[in-house]
Amino acid sequence: MSVLTHLLPDSTNLKLENCLLDEIKTQIKLIVSAIKTVVNCPVCNQPTHKIHSRYERFLAWLVLRKPESQQPDSEELIALLIAQHPDLAKAINLAQGFAQIVRQRLPRKLQRWLTVAENSNLTAFRRFAKRLHEDYPCSVTLGKQ
Numbered sequence: 001m002s003v004l005t006h007l008l009p010d011s012t013n014l015k016l017e018n019c020l021l022d023e024i025k026t027q028i029k030l031i032v033s034a035i036k037t038v039v040n041c042p043v044c045n046q047p048t049h050k051i052h053s054r055y056e057r058f059l060a061w062l063v064l065r066k067p068e069s070q071q072p073d074s075e076e077l078i079a080l081l082i083a084q085h086p087d088l089a090k091a092i093n094l095a096q097g098f099a100q101i102v103r104q105r106l107p108r109k110l111q112r113w114l115t116v117a118e119n120s121n122l123t124a125f126r127r128f129a130k131r132l133h134e135d136y137p138c139s140v141t142l143g144k145q
Contacts, residue, residue: 094125
């Protein structure tokens with residue numbers, strides 16, 4: 001299984017040129033190119049020699065979907081992403097940990113999560129944890145309701 005199979009409509013016609021991890025925007029950008037000289041556009045399905053549209057896929061759903069809603073091959077895809085970009089492991093663990101705290105209303109685990117996020121090397125998580133920490137009393141109160 002390849003990452004392209006899940007992120008792109010037709011991986012037989014596309015090859016991965018580069019994968020960029022933008023920590024500030026918390027995005028992964030895949031740069032792909034066509035393998036064939038004439039391909040069908042993924043949006044309008046018309047044959048074309050050039051790009052006439054662009055589209056984006058986001059990976060947040062893959063990581064944050066509830067465990068009971070995960071697709072059978074989701075864990076394998078996450079493992080492939082982590083193998084190609086080891087920095088993602090920490091981000092995925094933090095995101096899934098926070099989602100679990102919110103979904104299961106576990107306010108006692110929030111302080112530990114905030115500490116880990118604030119001390120991580122991931123800017124987006126540090127900023128989020130700092131802001132959440134500022135509202136910590138309110139956050140814990142809401143979690144207990």
